[in-house]
Amino acid sequence: MSRPARLDWPALGWQAVFLGVPLALIAAVSVASRGPYGTLEWGLGLDAYRRLLDPLYCSVFARSLALAGLNTILCAVLAYPIAYWIARAPRKKQGLLVLLVLIPFWTNVLVRLYAWMFILGRAGPLNAMLQAAGLAQEPVEVLFTPGAVVLGLVYEHLPFMILPLYATLEKIDWALVDAARDLYATPAQAFWRVTLPLSRPGLAAGSILVFVWTLGDFVTPDILGGSKIVMAGNLIHQQYLVLRDWPFGSALSFGLMAVVGAGLALARRAEAVR
């Protein structure tokens, strides 16, 4: 006995047309080529993919991967204490603390990045404080540096790590930790041998989220890195909206997807090996 199945036809039809077709178009366009006047000429060519192998683009992908990896690690390290703290707080307080994490998470990305842009800028509060404290004579360039981009990436993605981590930690039966302590484990050993392994699903879920979203990010480097720090997302943005080279942009998109897919497959392998 089940409910009428026809009810999902509108949704399926909609997603088939407006999700299926656009994604298929990326594939189709990536093997098309650009005509003399910037028009699109359909066909089956691998020119765009050949250009991906250019060391210039490879280095951008490598930088994106490195930044995504670094961001994932930083987020995990920063998220663990607060997630653990929320999970061990009294029930009522937990809901409120999660809400506190959620609010910045739901605040517009541009607003959050702009906040750092404002703070780190030459005339911003940070430089004002540095100069007032006598730590700097001249305004220090903080904005538009790799450091600013990393800071922005961490700030933006931290809740993606806190929330899944909290969700797993919250389900842990703390009697297990008590049992470990009863069986002569020090607090550190209990954490290392019991809590940490039990929280791995949350850590994995958060890492995947942060990693994938960082790789696809173009706004953070665009705003906090100026045009100096180029990530894969910026490259794609540039090809589509500035240079109007759709075939190469599509090939880059597929390159990005391939990197994301490889990353996910690797993460899954690592999980399976354990």
Next chain:
Amino acid sequence: MSAAVPSIELKGVRKRFGSAVAVDGVDLTIGDGEFFALLGPSGCGKTTLLRMIAGFEFPDSGRVLVEGKDVARVPPNERPVNMVFQHYALFPHMTVADNVAFGLRMKRLPQDEVVDRAAEGLRTVRLESLGGRYPHQLSGGQQQRVALARALVNRPEVLLLDEPLAALDERLRQDMRVELKALQAKVGISFVFVTHDQEEALALADRIAVMRAGRIEQVGTPQEVYEAPATRFVADFVGVSNLLPGAVVEVEPLLMEAEGGTRRALLEVGGLGRVSAFLMNGARAGDSVTLCLRPERIHLASDGSEAELENRVPGIVQSTVFLGGEVRYRVMTASGRELDAHEISSPLRPVRRPGERVLVQWRAEDARPVRE
């Protein structure tokens, strides 16, 4: 409706889910006004059977008759049966009164009749003052009674109950058993309930069908199922049994035909030696037979005392559990077999201590042969 028409008849009912066979050829007749239990472990097909009577599953083959009419393909909303669901399935967004009136409204009865019958239904289960409450404001026992009223106001031919008492605590369960039994006597229709709790089945039902792996192992009154389990599984599932596998040594040719087609026979049982029991006519020397001996049919006598019953085996008390009204012993026979023996406690009988030597004895007719 003549009394000769059974409430429910199942004929060769089969149901599979994918590759798993849930119900494997069930024939069953449930009489008018009977309180009937489907008893078995989880996954035995009892709930699927109940859901087929209700109409939530259609059988792959076989017939389902309610009051003589084949309803195998009739959807649940058109069947003259109603159900009390496991955990009650009360609609959380409706008041108690609206829950009870739901079925009447679905039948589009006139509004005043709906109100009258819903009120009457609540009166039957003594909840007339709680109609305005929501289900989550009621206790477990009250929710149970609302579920009963919600089903009964529709005046079904048969009431189906899926593990009706499982969600209640022990004390309340005892009370609700009495209440359910009284309610069934009052409304006079057949109640069919599913349970995995043998004690509940014995306490409530007029007849019990014991199920295992999609098949019915035995149908009978509680006494029949308990005293004369047909199979090893029933003996084991209903109550506690000592199961004694053995081989027939000799069948006594003609003693008397008193025991209704049975004959006295001598068996060799591992760990007990030679014991006598009554076997069906047709048993021959060399057959292997399993005997079911209920622990309370065993009498313990002090070692060296005069034997009173025909089967007797010396043993040593292994453990003693005193339960107030009853004392439970585990006894090891001289040749290494454990037997459970339960005795009514009495100031005239000393509680035996572990290590004490005893004589284990029982009557030949108390050890029943069971099929494998």
Next chain:
Amino acid sequence: MRRISLLAAAGWTTLAFLYLPILVLVVFSFNSSKYGASWGGFTWDWYAKLFSDHKILSSTWNSLVVAALSAALSTAMGTFAAVARGRQPTAAERAKEAFFYIPLIIPELMLAVGFLLFFGTLKVDLGLWALVIAHTTLNLPIVWLIVKARLEKLDPRLEDAAVDLGATRWQALLRITLPLLAPAVAAGGLMAFIISVDCFLISFFVAGPSTTTLPIQIYSMLKYAISPEVNALSTLLFLASLAAVVAAWLLQGGEDAAIH
């Protein structure tokens, strides 16, 4: 005891890290000095300027229209898709679920690029409708997921009970299941609305030159013309998401209360 307080310190520090930048903006949105960090006194001027800036007003209006339309569309389709599931999952059912999950797992940039190509190939300027379509596609799986999660917590016997009491499957759906799903449907709709209003990346790729939403407007201000107006706008947006998240939280809380 000391370990716990150390933990609390770490927790509060992290929360401070999350909130401090936004609070700095809030404070400076009342600063009458036009440049940088020097405090020139309290003023409402930037808010007044904001409300007379017709570019901001029209882009805000666009955002709200797109959000309302796409939230309505995605909520209707997502809810029905969630409700359509049978009890025993089949292979086709699982394939359908995987398909719905796609927008939730691939980078948003991929969706943005796909939409750009889609509408670019169509060669029709759909104006705001292109954004409505894109946002609906993004939000449909989110509503579907939220409603589905709630549905899985409902006792399937409730619908069985209704049918046993004489309701048809449709009546059971309308009278039992949908009312019980209402909080989740509302939460899903609200979420879809917020995501649409917030959406920058996809809008930026999809919107034609003639259509501007609020995030696109903010982006161009950040890129080309920063003024303290942005502080005021950011403050308002922060307050709006605060209100929306608290509302969604209360809806979900009500939902939990109804289950127990």
